[in-house]
Amino acid sequence: MSDSQSREGAAKPLLELRDLATWFHTDEGTAKAVDGVSYKIYPGETLGLVGESGSGKSVSALSVMRLVPSPPGFVERGDILFRGESLLPIADEDFRRIRGNEVAMIFQEPMTALNPVYTVGNQISEAVMLHRGLSKKAAREHAIEMLRRVGIPSPETRVDTYPHEMSGGMRQRVMIAIAMSCDPALLIADEPTTALDVTIQAQILDLIRELQEEAGMSVLLITHDLAVVAEAAHHVAVMYAGKVVEYASVEELFEKPRHPYTIGLFQSLPDLAKQGERLTAIPGMVPSATNFPSGCRFRTRCSIASDLCAGTEPPLVSLEPGGAHTVACHHLEEASKL
Numbered sequence: 522m523s524d525s526q527s528r529e530g531a532a533k534p535l536l537e538l539r540d541l542a543t544w545f546h547t548d549e550g551t552a553k554a555v556d557g558v559s560y561k562i563y564p565g566e567t568l569g570l571v572g573e574s575g576s577g578k579s580v581s582a583l584s585v586m587r588l589v590p591s592p593p594g595f596v597e598r599g600d601i602l603f604r605g606e607s608l609l610p611i612a613d614e615d616f617r618r619i620r621g622n623e624v625a626m627i628f629q630e631p632m633t634a635l636n637p638v639y640t641v642g643n644q645i646s647e648a649v650m651l652h653r654g655l656s657k658k659a660a661r662e663h664a665i666e667m668l669r670r671v672g673i674p675s676p677e678t679r680v681d682t683y684p685h686e687m688s689g690g691m692r693q694r695v696m697i698a699i700a701m702s703c704d705p706a707l708l709i710a711d712e713p714t715t716a717l718d719v720t721i722q723a724q725i726l727d728l729i730r731e732l733q734e735e736a737g738m739s740v741l742l743i744t745h746d747l748a749v750v751a752e753a754a755h756h757v758a759v760m761y762a763g764k765v766v767e768y769a770s771v772e773e774l775f776e777k778p779r780h781p782y783t784i785g786l787f788q789s790l791p792d793l794a795k796q797g798e799r800l801t802a803i804p805g806m807v808p809s810a811t812n813f814p815s816g817c818r819f820r821t822r823c824s825i826a827s828d829l830c831a832g833t834e835p836p837l838v839s840l841e842p843g844g845a846h847t848v849a850c851h852h853l854e855e856a857s858k859l
Contacts, residue, residue: 533605534561535739536585536624536707541599543577543584545810546592552810554580556763557599559837562707567733567740569754569771571747571786575807576760578743579629582709585741586626587616603707622652625700626709632692635684641668641695642680648702667698671728690721697728704736711743726753747790751775756845759783762808762818765837769846777857779840779848781823784859817851825855 543555555577562568570578583589585601585608601608603624608616628634636644645667646660655663661680668676671694684692693713700708710729714722730753733740742753750757750771757774759767759782767780778784785803805822808814816834820826829851837849850856 532564534602535564535604536562536741537602538581538585539600539602541581541584541601542597543580543589543594544597545594547811549809550811553597553763553813554594554810555584556813558760558763558765559599560758560765560768562739562741564706564739565733565737566756567742567754569750569757570741570743570760571745571750571757572760573745573807575762575810577763577810578760579711581760582626582711582741582743585709586620586624587613588626618652621648621705622703623705624707624709625703625705627693627696627700627711627713629712629715632684632689634696635692637684640681640683641687641698642682645680645695645699645702648699652703663702664698667702668695670701670732671695671698672724673698689717690724693717693721693725694728697725697732701732701736705738707739707741708733709741709743712745713742714744714746714749722749729753747775747786759786762813763810764818764849766819766849767847768837773846779846779853779856780819780850781825781852781856781859782819784856785822788859817849825852825859827852 538558538560541555541558542553545552545554558577558581560568570581572578580589584596596609603619635641642661642664645664646657649655649663650657650660665676665680668679673679673691673694684695687695713729714725717725726749729740742750744750754771756768756770758765759780761782767774767778767783774783778787788801789803803822808818808821814821816832817826817830820830823830835849835851837847840846840848
């Protein structure tokens with residue numbers, strides 16, 4: 522994938538988040554789960570969104586799908602643009618024509634996302650009957666074809682199966698079949714390989730990639746696993762404490778991560794740490810969204826933090842003029858030596 526300038530010259534973003542802030546009212550205070558996040562996804566591109574649990578990855582995606590429960594959740598500021606048009610002012614009834622049709626989502630846990638009292642065929646059929654106006658018979662045939670497309674054997678039989686009668690890998694394939702049933706322009710995959718064994722993980726990632734190539738769709742891939750990102754993504758946005766702290770092409774990020782948090786993620790993974798280097802864990806935990814530190818939110822866990830980090834929040838800036846690799850850190854020179 523080329524750099525940001527050539528991409529912008531070739532096409533407009535399919536999805537763009539501009540300074541999005543999604544907050545929640547809680548008994549402990551306002552939880553700023555997503556607090557000023559911006560990123561773009563271009564047609565045919567996969568953007569990997571990575572970070573620890575609690576970084577705000579899933580909330581940013583649920584904001585796009587308008588699935589954040591309100592109350593207590595609300596969009597405090599910013600905008601979400603799809604094909605250049607803001608999604609925020611669209612009425613709920615009109616937005617339902619977009620959700621599941623043009624933008625679809627694979628949820629983290631297929632056992633809880635699938636309805637246990639309906640067959641998988643009924644759950645796939647529902648979307649195409651709603652969005653494409655297919656008859657019940659035609660929708661059933663479409664469901665069988667989708668099960669075949671995602672690699673489920675004997676789809677004519679499996680279409681009448683209930684979720685609890687399937688393995689985790691099969692349920693995840695059903696989730697993909699539901700999401701892909703209307704050939705969306707954008708697929709949001711939220712931890713699509715969680716709780717699956719390594720072999721099934723690889724199969725699911727290969728399946729998403731194959732379907733993406735067939736349909737030419739864009740993918741937002743949410744994960745905490747950098748190895749998954751290396752396999753599937755074109756660009757990567759690293760989130761921490763509700764903000765994007767680093768953005769780069771997958772090649773640039775894996776060759777030379779620049780933010781101390783990103784570097785810490787690499788150093789803590791056996792498969793990605795440099796040979797001969799000792800694995801090191803990032804100390805501490807992601808802070809509570811109701812009580813983020815002042816200044817740089819990573820400073821309480823960072824080995825190179827200074828008084829400047831406590832007093833001033835670092836902006837996300839390009840490493841080179843007009844470059845695609847952006848980082849939010851006051852001490853890039855020191856970080857490069859970590």
